[in-house]
Amino acid sequence: MASISSYLESLRDYLPQEVRSLSTEKQIEWLSELLSHRHRHQREEEQQQKAYEEARRIIAEEYRPLHHHLYRLDGWKVTDGFSEAVRNKDIIKMRAILNEERSGVYTCDILSKETCRELVEEVHHFEKWCKDHQLRVNRPNSMNKYGAILDDFGLQPVLDEFMKAYIQPFSTFLYPVLGQDLDSHHGFVVEYELGKDTNLGFHVDDSEVTLNVCLGDVFTGGHLFFKGVRCDKHVHTAPAAGECFDLEHKVGMGVFHVGRHRHGANDLTSGHRINLIMWCRSSHQRQARSCGNCSCHSPCPEWCGLYSGPQHSQ
Ligand SMILES: O=C(O)CCC(=O)C(=O)O
Ligand SMILES: [Fe+2]
Structure with a gap:
């Protein structure tokens, strides 16, 4: 429990305002719900991807085009x-x-x-x-x-x-x-x-x-x-x-x-x-x-309608 509390402490600044004011137990509950939701979502996505790949395999093997020449x-x-x-x-x-x-x-x-x-x-x-x-x-x-x-x-x-x-x-x-x-x-x-x-x-x-x-x-x-x-x-x-x-x-x-x-x-x-x-x-x-994992520091490029001249990324 002590180590979870210290984790929570380090996460505090990233928690939504309404969660920060909850008791430690409630915060843990909130975080585990968030994580299990995330896992469920990930599993669903993986299943969808599998089903999609399987459907593509069946289509590749069994679909007979109507207009063969369109494929060239x-x-x-x-x-x-x-x-x-x-x-x-x-x-x-x-x-x-x-x-x-x-x-x-x-x-x-x-x-x-x-x-x-x-x-x-x-x-x-x-x-x-x-x-x-x-x-x-x-x-x-x-x-x-x-x-x-x-x-x-x-x-x-x-x-x-x-x-x-x-x-x-x-x-x-x-x-x-x-x-x-x-x-x-x-x-x-x-x-x-x-x-x-x-x-x-x-x-x-x-x-x-x-x-x-x-x-x-x-x-x-x-x-x-x-x-x-x-x-x-x-x-x-x-x-x-x-x-x-x-x-x-x-x-x-x-x-x-x-x-x-x-x-x-x-x-x-x-x-x-x-x-x-x-x-x-x-x-x-x-x-x-791309700018590492995010685009937040990329300066506005010339092709943007609001480009206003060279800027420095920070
Ligand atoms: O309806 C259209 O012709 C536009 C479709 C479109 O913009 C898109 O699918 O990205
Ligand atoms: Fe579009």
């Missing part, structure tokens, strides 16, 4: 302008096919209608297969109850190739800091329909650069909204009026933006919208930004 890059039809610009990494041609909607957000026609339709069919085929095999479809992230992770059913290699062949050439010159050295991705679709998910809250992506391509369908509303690029330190600050704008989707059209460009999706008012999202990441960028 040459099976994806991109628009002529896009493929021509990218083929020779011709910056003038790449610039020419891009529309800069507002600072840092670019659009261009990327995927043919046929590839968009086939991707939607493949996702629905996979979801039906999961249902028939009583497997849970993993959702892209905590914000979506619908949609699917494309990397889960065999599209990871082709999406990696897509990132290297098509996204990297654009991001290299569009985003001189964050757009370099993309080396991994999270590829998924988001899906909206009345009665299901209808919008997406304000957030930043876990990516250096994001490509968002509208695959379908027929819908109204659901515009993307943007509210300025921010670093970790400034992510909760108010946007300036000039940083706020909406962007309408069009089937086949892709939107490039940095992951730290705060955004979301407005309410869908009718129909069905499904978009392909590639969160492209750079381990090199992440390492360069």
Whole structure:
């Protein structure tokens, strides 16, 4: 008991105010509850991870694609302008096919209608297969109850190739800091329909650069909204009026933006919208930004909308 008390003494400054005023016994009770909650949570996470890996194993062994050619890059039809610009990494041609909607957000026609339709069919085929095999479809992230992770059913290699062949050439010159050295991705679709998910809250992506391509369908509303690029330190600050704008989707059209460009999706008012999202990441960028185990001392970087000149980290 004596040693626990001395532990408690050393922890005192880190305990919440309301716990500090409790008796030693109550403090011990509070701490053991906290620890067992933490253990339960950890066990649940481990079990979920195991189940996820097992599901991926079954999918890899048993899932039969609907459109086999989508699993090879040459099976994806991109628009002529896009493929021509990218083929020779011709910056003038790449610039020419891009529309800069507002600072840092670019659009261009990327995927043919046929590839968009086939991707939607493949996702629905996979979801039906999961249902028939009583497997849970993993959702892209905590914000979506619908949609699917494309990397889960065999599209990871082709999406990696897509990132290297098509996204990297654009991001290299569009985003001189964050757009370099993309080396991994999270590829998924988001899906909206009345009665299901209808919008997406304000957030930043876990990516250096994001490509968002509208695959379908027929819908109204659901515009993307943007509210300025921010670093970790400034992510909760108010946007300036000039940083706020909406962007309408069009089937086949892709939107490039940095992951730290705060955004979301407005309410869908009718129909069905499904978009392909590639969160492209750079381990090199992440390492360069990290500050030991935390980001609290990192100075505000130049790409942040609130950058105000060089500062000294302390
Ligand atoms: O609904 C959309 O098109 C945006 C999706 C998005 O921002 C995301 O999944 O990170
Ligand atoms: Fe996003």
